[in-house]
Amino acid sequence: xxxxxxxxxxxxxxxxxxxxxxxxxxxxxxxxxxxxxxxxxxxxxxxxxxxxxxxxxxxxxxxxxxxxxxxxxxxxxxxxxxxxxxxxxxxxxxxxxxxxxxxxxxxxxxxxxxxxxxxxxxxxxxxxxxxxxxxxxxxxxxxxxxxxxxxxxxxxxxxxxxxxxxxxxxxxxxxxxxxxxxxxxxxxxxxxxxxxxxxxxxxxxxxxxxxxxxxxxxxxxxxxxxxxxxxxxxxxxxxxxxxxxxxxxxxxxxxxxxxxxxxxxxxxxxxxxxxxxxxxxxxxxxxxxxxxxxxxxxxxxxxxxxxxxxxxxxxxxxxxxxxxxxxxxxxxxxxxxxxxxxxxxxxxxxxxxxxxxxxxxxxxxxxxxxxxxxxxxxx
Ligand SMILES: Cc1cc2nc3c(=O)[nH]c(=O)nc-3n(C[C@H](O)[C@H](O)[C@H](O)COP(=O)(O)OP(=O)(O)OC[C@H]3O[C@@H](n4cnc5c(N)ncnc54)[C@H](O)[C@@H]3O)c2cc1C
Numbered sequence: 001x002x003x004x005x006x007x008x009x010x011x012x013x014x015x016x017x018x019x020x021x022x023x024x025x026x027x028x029x030x031x032x033x034x035x036x037x038x039x040x041x042x043x044x045x046x047x048x049x050x051x052x053x054x055x056x057x058x059x060x061x062x063x064x065x066x067x068x069x070x071x072x073x074x075x076x077x078x079x080x081x082x083x084x085x086x087x088x089x090x091x092x093x094x095x096x097x098x099x100x101x102x103x104x105x106x107x108x109x110x111x112x113x114x115x116x117x118x119x120x121x122x123x124x125x126x127x128x129x130x131x132x133x134x135x136x137x138x139x140x141x142x143x144x145x146x147x148x149x150x151x152x153x154x155x156x157x158x159x160x161x162x163x164x165x166x167x168x169x170x171x172x173x174x175x176x177x178x179x180x181x182x183x184x185x186x187x188x189x190x191x192x193x194x195x196x197x198x199x200x201x202x203x204x205x206x207x208x209x210x211x212x213x214x215x216x217x218x219x220x221x222x223x224x225x226x227x228x229x230x231x232x233x234x235x236x237x238x239x240x241x242x243x244x245x246x247x248x249x250x251x252x253x254x255x256x257x258x259x260x261x262x263x264x265x266x267x268x269x270x271x272x273x274x275x276x277x278x279x280x281x282x283x284x285x286x287x288x289x290x291x292x293x294x295x296x297x298x299x300x301x302x303x304x305x306x307x308x309x310x311x312x313x314x315x316x317x318x319x320x321x322x323x324x325x326x327x328x329x330x331x332x333x334x335x336x337x338x339x340x341x342x343x344x345x346x347x348x349x350x351x352x353x354x355x356x357x358x359x360x361x362x363x364x365x366x367x368x369x370x371x372x373x374x375x376x377x378x379x
């Protein structure tokens with residue numbers, strides 16, 4: 001193994017947080033390396049609805065959303081497990097775009113900004129000693145002054161470091177699976193739909209090329225109870241909701257089999273781990289029903305970029321940089337995460353979800369208040 005490569009900043013994970021951070025730091029004149037275990041572009045389990053709060057930031061990075069003609073989403077539909085429907089105009093709204101397209105565009109911008117983009121390269125470990133990091137991959141060892149953990153919900157590094165959420169026993173917030181398809185069919189183009197079923201919910205939103213993204217989150221137990229057969233789970237559990245039954249019956253899927261992920265956790269996480277700044281889902285994951293995790297990952301990268309730039313320019317110490325980053329991250333996102341966890345607990349039990357929707361139909365102002373509490377402003 002060689003150890004000759006040294007960088008200002010090394011970023012582990014090329015999702016939204018990592019790619020956006022790499023572009024900002026490279027444009028500030030820093031030497032940046034980014035490691036991504038997959039090869040761009042690739043599909044990812046995600047609802048693919050982005051809150052409009054990210055619009056300006058993505059445009060500033062160079063993602064030309066206008067010419068991409070992304071579908072603009074202005075309405076929300078939520079159905080109970082019994083099919084009862086709540087419909088609202090969204091206070092801020094959002095747009096639909098596949099992660100294949102968005103992350104692919106950001107990866108191209110990252111390369112163009114001069115980032116050393118290491119694709120198909122998994123980081124095995126990160127060590128901090130003598131005020132410097134070493135980053136280990138299977139082929140090589142790299143050195144850097146700063147390392148950012150942007151490796152998402154759960155990674156080999158979390159397990160190696162025994163981060164508390166990765167060793168916690170199973171509870172109501174940490175044993176979920178995610179399933180996603182791209183489908184075509186006749187659905188409203190300006191609406192994000194959230195259809196509930198026993199122990200889960202399923203989102204449907206329009207993305208590019210006249211396709212829709214269908215993505216659901218449910219407990220691992222639902223799948224076990226369906227003999228680990230996804231189709232069977234969709235027929236016997238999801239399709240009890242008449243809206244989902246219609247969607248599954250009338251749509252055509254673009255994937256041979258769905259994309260899946262498991263062991264999703266919404267437990268609390270730390271924002272600094274052994275001097276590594278954690279950003280995006282690696283710092284804390286908001287429940288998907290809030291539809292805001294991508295904006296938090298992007299916004300988090302902007303907060304981190306400011307503090308890292310000051311440190312690399314010698315305007316602040318490592319200790320102060322870490323403290324200020326943690327403080328600003330928590331001030332910006334802690335309340336959203338807390339509200340998200342509370343709402344997540346309400347969903348799952350059929351009668352509670354149905355009661356929630358009945359109450360919300362009578363007091364629509366409450367829906368707007370909840371949306372505001374789980375979203376931020378343009379950044
Ligand atoms: C079912 C579901 C639906 C969702 N729906 C929405 C939605 O509609 N709207 C929304 O805003 N948010 C949604 N989210 C949340 C959103 O997907 C995340 O918040 C967002 O992807 C976080 O971005 P990130 O950059 O932190 O992580 P990621 O996008 O997960 O990127 C992390 C990257 O790190 C790489 N990686 C991991 N380990 C290593 C390693 N050791 N070495 C190198 N690379 C590594 C991974 O391959 C990955 O590409 C949803 C999440 C789920 C689970």
